[in-house]
Amino acid sequence: MSVSSAKPAAIAAAALLLLCSISATAQVVVAPQNDAARAVGDDPLRTREPSSGGLTQYGSGEGAGAMDQKASGFAPSIWRDSKPEVLGELLHRLPVETRSSAVHDIARRLLAMAAPPPTTHPGFLRVRVETLMAMGELSHVADMARAAGASADEHTSRMAVDAQFAIGRSEAACLDVLAVGPKNGGEFWSRALNYCRAVLGQGGAETLPYGQEIKTEAARASAIARNPKQPLDARITAAVHAAQYNAIPATLLGELMKRTGRGDRSAALGDGPLPHEPTAAVALWHVIDDVKDPTAKAELLRQVLRRADHIDNYVVSLVDTFRSPPMMFEPKPTGPDDPAFPRPADSARSVANLVARGFFTAGDSAMAQDWAKLGKGQGDAQQVAPFLAAIGSEETRKAAKFDQPLVRAALRGLDRGAAGREDVSGDGYLPPIADMTALDEAAQMGRVGETVLRALIVLGPEGPAAASPLAVNRAIAALRAVNQRDEAEAIAFEAIAAGIRGK
Structure with a gap:
């Protein structure tokens, strides 16, 4: 689907298919409380990406963004020589609900980067914000609108406020409401002003209907998963859904799963397909995480990775735990040349190429190469040879x-x-x-x-x-x-x- 219709993908029918459904009309409930600290991202489960926690703004006007050149990986001259009307058409055709993590990440960085538009292009900011909103990148939406300042039109400002409320940044949202709300008419701004007066203890309404600008299922799920004020059960269910479309980082899904100890662990393993339900996925996570013996842990992970028909977001989040102890070895190895790296480690060698494949697929070729060196000569080396x-x-x-x-x-x-x-x-x-x-x-x-x-x-x-x-x-x-x-x-x-x- 596109922004004007909606969008989908390919790496997900996988280790966990993660096909749980959430209500298309799910609403996020914001408690009227002071969350100044929350606005700068003090949630321990905050996503590990630029602009995921505090407000981050670069540039100005129609070229404003939530990333600079270093974070985005693109040069500021990326739009040079392109026709504004052509770019507008392409942005509306861009897939926004996609199971390709590479497509999502490239699009996210491209659209969130601060870069001047080609010539004068009214609406360039708005269409980028609309696209990011549909992708579930709600924190970028807020940051870009704030960076644009007076150049942000009323609709862009409304999307930014809507997005901030949805992910629990209610105080930051209210700062924007108080700054731009009085000059904008309409029911949304009137109710938002009343709600923010209540948040600040100045009377006013206690509820605010919002989420009106969140048009896709992926974005709705992303809002719930990213909101630390939501119940953990709701966040996990939403995160499983959002992760199918890359609307949250795989690491956030993994962290949420590690927060709960529920699930029938004895039913998580076996010879059948990997579990589809979120509770079973949580159980599988804990079975692996609780195994203390490195050899047994490696064997279990080998089984899990081999049983996965695809390397999808959940499997990537599992593989990501190899970055830090105590997943397999203490202390954390920095690479095969580190004396701490497990030399004999037959247990690690047996799973090394499968782990390397996961890192390659996740786009971390440096870590993948370290594991591929450890797995050199193993029977499953063909898993990494093309990479x-x-x-x-x-x-x-x-x-x-x-x-x-x-x-x-x-x-x-x-x-x-x-x-x-x-x-x-x-x-x-x-x-x-x-x-x-x-x-x-x-x-x-x-x-x-x-x-x-x-x-x-x-x-x-x-x-x-x-x-x-x-x-x-x-x-x-x-x-x-x-x-x-x-x-x-x-x-x-x-x-x-x-x-x-x-x-």
Whole structure:
């Protein structure tokens, strides 16, 4: 779906399918209390991403953002030479509910970055905010509107206030209401002013109906999961749903699950498929976390990762616990050259390549390479061989022989001049020829932001895992052509993971 309709994806039918449903009309209840500290992100479960806790603003006017160049990974000149009306159309076509973590993350960073729009472009801020709102990136919405100041129109300001109330930043929201509410008419602002007077102990109404600007299921679930004022049960249920569409970080889902000890642990394991229900997922988490013997823990994780048909957000959040003790070893290893790294560690070696695959799929190639070195020579080394080829030289990629069409397409796309070598015989989403032609043209002309948007659209609503080899090849090659190597690699990793699973 797009912002004007709505959006979906491919890496999720997985280790945990995570298909729990929440009410499309779920409302978040905000208690009228002082939460000044909450506005700067003191919730221990706050998401680990720029602008997730306190208010973060960069730039000004229509080019305002919640990230600077360093955090976003894009240059401030990304929109140069693109036509405003073209960018507006592309933003409305961008998938917003996608199971591709790479597509979501690239879009999030691109839209939240502070960068001047091409020429004068009234509405550029608003359409970026609308898109981020639909994606569930509610803290970015608030930050961008505040950074824009007087340039934010009434609708953008309303979205920002709506988003802040939804994620529990009620005091920050009220500061904005008191700043812009009096100059805006309408029922929303009138009720918001009364509500904020109640929050400040100045009388007024005690309730505020909001969430009116949250248009997608993913965004509704994200609001509940991110709100520390919500009951833990509600947050977990919402987080499981939101994580399917990358509307929250996998780490937040993992942290929420670790907060509860409920669930039938004895039923969490076995030879069958991984559990689908949130309570069973919690149980599985605790079974693994409670095992103290490193060898037994590694074997259990090996079983879990092998039973996973896909590497999805939940599995990535499990793998993420390998970053810190006591998941497997004390003290925390920094890499294979660290004396603390488990040398004999047959237990770790048995699961190392599967863990490496998870890190590659999550986009952390540095950590993945450490684990791949530990798993070198193991029977499951083929799980990481295509990823290692992807980060190698062009000669290495050309010499690699892989049967899977998506793997071949991804590797060739990373090489300059390799676009269009894949045929259309493979399964998957095949974009219109006009879209691929426009992508090639944008890349050739060096229009970076436009190229990135077009590449994500060419991949289709479910991202690289469900795209045709031709679409994957063209999207990666176009990103590579405008020197967006990290973004091209992230798309390639997801395509490779899907290709391995489909073998």
